[in-house]
Amino acid sequence: MKKLIGLVLATALMLGMVSCSAEKPDRKKARKKKADVVIDNDKNKDIFDDKNNNININELKTNEGLMFHAGNGNAGLVCSTEDYWSSDGFNVYYDGKIEMSRSYNLSGTVTDECEISDEDYEKIYEFAYNAYIDESFKDYKEDVCDGDTWYFVFVDSEGEHTIYSGYAYNNEEMNAIKDILDKYQDKVDLSPVIPQEGKMLEATSLSQEPIDISTDNLCGYKIIVNYDMTAEYYELYTISDPLLVKTVDVDEYTFYSLREFCMYSKLADPFKDYSEDDVCDGDTWTFEYYEDAEEAFLIYDGYIYSHYQLSDVAEQLDGLVK
Numbered sequence: 001m002k003k004l005i006g007l008v009l010a011t012a013l014m015l016g017m018v019s020c021s022a023e024k025p026d027r028k029k030a031r032k033k034k035a036d037v038v039i040d041n042d043k044n045k046d047i048f049d050d051k052n053n054n055i056n057i058n059e060l061k062t063n064e065g066l067m068f069h070a071g072n073g074n075a076g077l078v079c080s081t082e083d084y085w086s087s088d089g090f091n092v093y094y095d096g097k098i099e100m101s102r103s104y105n106l107s108g109t110v111t112d113e114c115e116i117s118d119e120d121y122e123k124i125y126e127f128a129y130n131a132y133i134d135e136s137f138k139d140y141k142e143d144v145c146d147g148d149t150w151y152f153v154f155v156d157s158e159g160e161h162t163i164y165s166g167y168a169y170n171n172e173e174m175n176a177i178k179d180i181l182d183k184y185q186d187k188v189d190l191s192p193v194i195p196q197e198g199k200m201l202e203a204t205s206l207s208q209e210p211i212d213i214s215t216d217n218l219c220g221y222k223i224i225v226n227y228d229m230t231a232e233y234y235e236l237y238t239i240s241d242p243l244l245v246k247t248v249d250v251d252e253y254t255f256y257s258l259r260e261f262c263m264y265s266k267l268a269d270p271f272k273d274y275s276e277d278d279v280c281d282g283d284t285w286t287f288e289y290y291e292d293a294e295e296a297f298l299i300y301d302g303y304i305y306s307h308y309q310l311s312d313v314a315e316q317l318d319g320l321v322k
Contacts, residue, residue: 056116063094068128069153070181076146083107083256090181092124094320102190106256108263112188120180127177128154128163144169201225201262203317204286213238223317229255248321258274259315262289267297276303285314
């Protein structure tokens with residue numbers, strides 16, 4: 001019911017008045033980032049000018065793509081070593097779905113989705129459309145310096161239109177929309193969930209110096225970080241099986257930092273095309289992420305002398321067990 005990420009800014013999504021689905025579809029394929037819609041703005045303006053008329057919900061839902069995007073972020077005092085709430089995101093689509101996300105400093109981003117009721121769908125569309133057309137919040141500002149900030153974006157066939165960005169504590173219209181979004185957020189569980197057992201990250205360092213493979217020589221080492229916040233250190237030999245040397249506890253900050261590295265690597269695959277071809281000796285590193293116990297994702301395999309992030313991860317791992 002949940003997915004994560006952290007090194008990158010989390011993007012946002014959400015909403016639903018009916019029951020939420022148990023299985024999460026591949027939204028990368030099912031959704032478009034920008035709306036593929038054809039909207040007659042003049043016609044819609046007439047509808048909103050005449051309060052006796054209602055939006056044709058069924059007709060509006062024949063459009064595709066994103067209709068409305070909102071999010072709020074933590075603007076208060078935080079501690080970098082804590083897994084504090086970072087931001088929420090809400091994406092309302094023309095077909096009536098709402099996607100929601102919640103990001104945490106260390107454990108990453110969790111997402112879920114629901115259906116939204118026609119009544120709330122209409123309220124959000126009317127708010128977003130009118131605010132865009134009338135520039136309702138063009139000069140709006142609140143003299144606040146703490147808490148959380150909000151932004152609202154309306155999307156049509158012409159692109160994305162920012163309605164407002166800033167503090168939004170005292171405006172009745174924006175608070176009404178926030179209440180709707182919060183209502184759907186309460187229908188799902190966006191708390192971080194971390195597996196309780198199995199390995200999360202397996203990192204192997206192998207010497208590339210000439211070695212006699214006919215004898216049982218030490219040729220490298222392996223570090224496994226487990227979901228139970230322990231780490232295992234193995235010595236690797238040319239003939240013998242890996243030798244478990246020690247098992248140590250992993251502090252919370254290091255664990256979540258490594259988890260964030262793993263999740264981001266799988267999401268963005270930033271090291272896919274990275275290589276250090278000009279290096280031909282020393283030690284190589286292999287990093288594998290286990291989102292579950294069955295399948296490993298190869299983050300990187302090769303030399304890491306010139307890459308600060310990979311080198312930093314290797315140093316964190318070495319610091320745990322050496």
